[in-house]
Amino acid sequence: MEFSFAxxxxxxxxxxxxxxxxxxxxxxxxxxxxxxxxxNLFLFASGRLMIDGAAILGTAxxxxxxxxxxxxxxxxxxxxxxxxxxxxxxxxARTDLGNDQVDGRESSLTNGELLDRKYRKDVxxxxx
Amino acid sequence: MMTHLPVLPILIxxxxxxxxxxxxxxQVNAVQRTLGALASVLMxxxxxxxxxxxxxxxxxxxxxxxWQPPFGILMVVDRLSAILLVLTxxxxxxxxxxxxxxxxGHGRFFQPLLMFQVMGIQGAFLTGDxxxxxxxxxxxxxxxxxxxxxxxxxxxxxxxxxxxILNLAGSxxxxxxxxxxxxxxxxxxxxxxxxxxxxxxxxxxTLAKSGALLLVVVFGLKSxxxxxxxxxxxxYSAAPAPVAALFAIMTKVGIYSLWRVxxxxxxxxAGGLADLALPWIWxxxxxxxxxxxxxxxxxxxxxxxxxxxxxxSVGSLLLMVATATETATSxxxxxxxxxxLATALIFLVAGLVVNQRxxxxxxxxxxxxxxxxxxxxxxxxxxxxxxxxxxxxxGFIGKALMMQxxxxxxxxxxxxxxxxxxxxxxxxxxxxxxxxxFWRTREGKPGTAEVHPLQWAGxxxxxxxxLALVVGAGWMSEFSERAAADLFEGIDTSVLxxxxxx
Numbered sequence: 001m002e003f004s005f006a007x008x009x010x011x012x013x014x015x016x017x018x019x020x021x022x023x024x025x026x027x028x029x030x031x032x033x034x035x036x037x038x039x040n041l042f043l044f045a046s047g048r049l050m051i052d053g054a055a056i057l058g059t060a061x062x063x064x065x066x067x068x069x070x071x072x073x074x075x076x077x078x079x080x081x082x083x084x085x086x087x088x089x090x091x092x093a094r095t096d097l098g099n100d101q102v103d104g105r106e107s108s109l110t111n112g113e114l115l116d117r118k119y120r121k122d123v124x125x126x127x128x
Numbered sequence: 129m130m131t132h133l134p135v136l137p138i139l140i141x142x143x144x145x146x147x148x149x150x151x152x153x154x155q156v157n158a159v160q161r162t163l164g165a166l167a168s169v170l171m172x173x174x175x176x177x178x179x180x181x182x183x184x185x186x187x188x189x190x191x192x193x194x195w196q197p198p199f200g201i202l203m204v205v206d207r208l209s210a211i212l213l214v215l216t217x218x219x220x221x222x223x224x225x226x227x228x229x230x231x232x233g234h235g236r237f238f239q240p241l242l243m244f245q246v247m248g249i250q251g252a253f254l255t256g257d258x259x260x261x262x263x264x265x266x267x268x269x270x271x272x273x274x275x276x277x278x279x280x281x282x283x284x285x286x287x288x289x290x291x292x293i294l295n296l297a298g299s300x301x302x303x304x305x306x307x308x309x310x311x312x313x314x315x316x317x318x319x320x321x322x323x324x325x326x327x328x329x330x331x332x333x334t335l336a337k338s339g340a341l342l343l344v345v346v347f348g349l350k351s352x353x354x355x356x357x358x359x360x361x362x363x364y365s366a367a368p369a370p371v372a373a374l375f376a377i378m379t380k381v382g383i384y385s386l387w388r389v390x391x392x393x394x395x396x397x398a399g400g401l402a403d404l405a406l407p408w409i410w411x412x413x414x415x416x417x418x419x420x421x422x423x424x425x426x427x428x429x430x431x432x433x434x435x436x437x438x439x440x441s442v443g444s445l446l447l448m449v450a451t452a453t454e455t456a457t458s459x460x461x462x463x464x465x466x467x468x469l470a471t472a473l474i475f476l477v478a479g480l481v482v483n484q485r486x487x488x489x490x491x492x493x494x495x496x497x498x499x500x501x502x503x504x505x506x507x508x509x510x511x512x513x514x515x516x517x518x519x520x521x522x523g524f525i526g527k528a529l530m531m532q533x534x535x536x537x538x539x540x541x542x543x544x545x546x547x548x549x550x551x552x553x554x555x556x557x558x559x560x561x562x563x564x565x566f567w568r569t570r571e572g573k574p575g576t577a578e579v580h581p582l583q584w585a586g587x588x589x590x591x592x593x594x595l596a597l598v599v600g601a602g603w604m605s606e607f608s609e610r611a612a613a614d615l616f617e618g619i620d621t622s623v624l625x626x627x628x629x630x
Contacts, residue, residue, distance in 0.1 A: 020297065025289065032296050039303045046307035068310065071259060075303055078266045082299070085273060086292055089285075092277075096285040102293065104286040 002049060009045070012038035023113075024100050025090040032086065036079040043072045133181065134190040134203045136174050137213055137250040140167055145243030156236060161228040164239045168221040171246070175213035182210045183607065187619060189256070197256070198317035204256035204619055207611035208461065212253045212384060215465050218593045219377055219472055220246045226476055226586025227370040234279035234368070241278070245271035245374065252381050256619065258309070258393075259316045261385060262302050265350070269295050272378065275371045276363060287366040291359050298349040301342055308339030318393055319619035326399030333400045340394050344405045347389070351382025352442050353409075354416040361423065364435035369479020370586070372431070373472035379438060380464055383445045387460075391452060392615055403452065410450035417443025417546045421553045430478040430490035430561055434471060437515055440550045441467035447543055448530060454616055456533040458608035463526035465604070466597055470514040470523060473590045476583075477508050481565060484577045492561060497569040500579055505566045507587055512558040514594055517551045522597040527551065529605060 012034050019031025047065030054060035055069070090100070097104040144167040147153050153160050182188055182205050190203040205213075224242060232238035248268025255261050273295075276288045310316055312332040313324050328336050345356070352360040360379070364372050390405045398404075420439035427433035441463070448460030481490045481504065488495030498504060510521070517523035527547065534543040597604060 020293075028293060032293070032300070035297070035300045039300045039307070042304060043307045043310075046311035048311070067316075068307075071306070071310070074259075074263065078263070078299075081270065082266070082296055085270065086296060089273070089277075089289060089292055093285050093289050096280075096282050102289060104282075104289070 001051070005041070005045060005049060009038050009041045012041070023102055025093060025102055026100065028102055029083070029086055029090060033079075033083055036075075036083070040072050040075055040079070043068055043075060046071075130181075132190075133174065133178055134188050134205045134254060135192065137171055137178075137217075138203075138247055138254060140171055140174070141243040141247035141250070145240045145247065148240035148243065149237075156233045156239070160239050161224075161232070164224050164242065165221075165228065167243065168217065168224045171250075172214070172217040172221055175210070175217045178205055179207075179210040179214050182207055183610070187614065189619070198315045198320035201260060202256035202317060202319075203254045204319075205254060206614040206619070207607065208384075208387070208615050209253045211461065211465065211607065211611060212380075213250055215468055216246060216249050216253065216377060218589060219374060219468065222472065222476070222586045222589035222593075223370045223374045224586075225582050225589065226373070226479070227368075229580035229582040229586075231279075231368060231370055231479075235277075237274060238278055241271045241274045242374070244268075245275060247271075249377060249381060253384060256319060257317050258321070258389065259306055261388075262299070262306060265302070265381075266299060268378070268381070269299075272371075272375065275374070276367050278368050278371060281366075283366040287359075287363045291363045294349065294356075294359050298346050302346045305339045305342035305346060308335055308342070312336040312339065318388065321393045322395070322398070322618050325393060325401050326397065329400060336401055337404055340390070340401060340404055341408065343389055344386070344408055347382045347385045348409075348412070349382070351379045351386065351446065352416070352439060353382075353412050353446055354419055354443075355412075357416060357419070357439055357442075360439060361432060361435040364438060364475075365429065365431035369476055369482070372434070372475040372478075376438060376468050376472040376475065379442050380445070380468055383442070383449060383460075383464060386446075386449050387457065387615060390449070391457065392618060395616065395618075396452075406450050406452055409446060413443055413446030413450050414542065414546065415443075416446055417550060419443075421546065421550050424550075424553045424557050427557060427561075428492060430481055430492075430565065431475070433557055433561055434474045434478055437474065437554060438467075438471050440554070441471060444530065444547060444550065447547075448533070451534055451537045451539055451543070453533065453537045454609070454612045455536055456530070457612035457615060458605070459526070459529035459533040461608040461611055462522075462529055462605055466514070466522040466526045466594075469590055469594050469597065470511060473507070473511040473587065473594070474515060476587050476590065477504060477511055480504050480579055480583065481508075484575060484579075485565075486575050486577075490565070492564045494564065494568040494570050496572040497574045498566070499574045499576060501566050501569075504579070505562070507591070508562055508566070510591065510594070512554075512562060516554045516558060518555075520598060522594060522601065525598070525601050525605070 016031045016035030016038055019027045022028055047068035050064055053062045053064030055064055055066055094100050148160055153163055187206040192201040227238060245268055248264050248271060251264035252261055255264060273292050277284045312335050313321050315321055349356040364375055394401045394404055396402050420443045423436040427436050445460050445464055448456045478490050484498040485495050514521040514523045517527040534540050
């Protein structure tokens with residue numbers, strides 16, 4: 001159980017970090033979201049993993065640690081608010097700055113993105 | 129009433145901020161502004177009362193809902209927290225008055241956001257629990273995201289995107305660190321963690337070390353420690369003047385957290401975890417100061433200059449954190465109070481300059497004369513003297529204290545040169561800025577923009593506070609020593625076992 005849990009957290013965190021290093025705001029936000037999932041799962045594990053542990057006193061022999069659950073709950077709520085805000089901000093930046101680059105400049109497009117753009121433009125013109 | 133005093137600096141801005149979102153207070157008008165001013169004055173009075181209380185009768189602990197520590201939410205007011213609460217309230221009053229001149233009308237939610245931001249800052253200073261430190265960081269951050277784009281515009285949006293994304297990543301790191309620390313310590317109460325720290329060994333020690341060092345990254349991001357400082361110049365110079373002035377204390381929240389966590393919990397008595405962050409902070413602090421000096425010399429506008437001076441003050445303070453003796457901490461505390469007030473003042477002056485110079489704004493080019501150049505110039509001169517560290521103002525005393533402390537710690541050889549050169553760089557750039565802005569004027573009709581009386585009021589608050597810091601320098605430096613002693617001594621939660629407060 002520990003191994004698969006760690007693998008899941010690690011995969012989410014890795015994917016999140018990878019996406020966060022992209023140049024456009026949308027993948028960055030997705031990356032932040034994935035990273036926050038990884039963090040929430042990780043917080044859960046900080047109270048040690050166990051199966052069949054009761055959360056209420058006097059009902060079982062084995063108890064799970066309730067504090068990490070409270071922490072995760074707080075972290076999820078805060079994460080929700082932050083994600084909502086950053087999405088609105090990204091939309092605002094798209095209209096204010098005229099593009100969806102994190103640093104607001106077209107020149108930061110990678111070669112692949114530029115080629116992609118040129119391809120789409122060509123297709124459009126060909127249609128005309 | 130007195131027993132509930134420690135929680136009021138959080139409750140007042142929360143309640144007033146929420147009030148400002150519902151009618152009849154939700155319009156930007158005299159009613160809302162008066163409410164904001166009242167709240168600021170009330171917070172100032174309470175924080176001064178708390179300071180006096182704490183200084184006479186020792187650290188106050190407040191267990192919210194009477195849940196006993198280490199399980200419940202614990203508020204701790206020791207001398208360090210109390211003086212920072214007073215500083216925050218002074219700054220809030222100044223910023224609130226300054227913004228009430230009409231700057232708050234550029235968006236709809238300036239006043240409530242200001243209240244929520246202050247709630248986050250005061251909460252971060254008050255909490256005795258490292259998870260609540262995270263929560264209050266988030267409160268102050270989400271309010272600051274809103275304040276940074278107040279009024280809108282390309283520059284602000286671009287700066288805000290970086291600021292928000294960086295801080296969200298920082299929050300994720302903070303939570304990872306908290307998870308690791310809870311897993312190894314079994315508690316997140318700071319006093320309890322300090323108690324448990326020496327007993328940690330084996331595999332847990334390595335884990336706890338990585339958690340503690342992750343916290344250095346998080347607090348380094350908040351305090352703009354190199355290499356995490358790139359967001360600062362752009363963000364601070366794009367922000368509206370009163371917001372930038374309030375942000376002068378945001379970097380100091382990072383410094384405060386470093387003190388609390390890395391001297392309080394992972395201090396010299398923490399066994400295998402003792403002083404583990406200091407070898408990392410030391411070189412980074414030194415480099416922050418050096419890069420700050422270079423950036424100061426390369427500034428192109430008054431606001432950039434002010435933002436870079438924030439970096440210089442952060443570098444100096446981080447060096448005091450890294451020196452980690454009691455005298456260095458007390459010297460750092462004095463300098464922290466001074467530099468927050470002085471940089472806030474220069475940001476407000478920059479706001480006036482931008483208003484009065486028309487299209488040239490605060491760029492270092494010759495432009496038409498400012499209509500009220502004499503008055504603004506005088507305030508600029510005072511702020512400049514304070515920032516450079518010239519006698520008789522508090523900058524000089526702060527710098528002298530820091531140099532004395534590093535001499536005592538035997539680190540003068542490394543720390544004195546950048547500290548002194550930073551003063552020289554500030555001197556060069558501030559004289560250049562001042563002479564360009566106020567004297568190198570072109571022919572042409574001066575503009576008609578007048579400084580609003582409320583803007584003067586906001587500036588006057590800071591000037592009075594700076595003056596008080598000079599007149600009361602003796603008391604203040606002795607108080608800083610007591611505060612540093614408080615920090616090194618730690619918090620004794622055993623007194624709460626009998627349920628002292630409710």
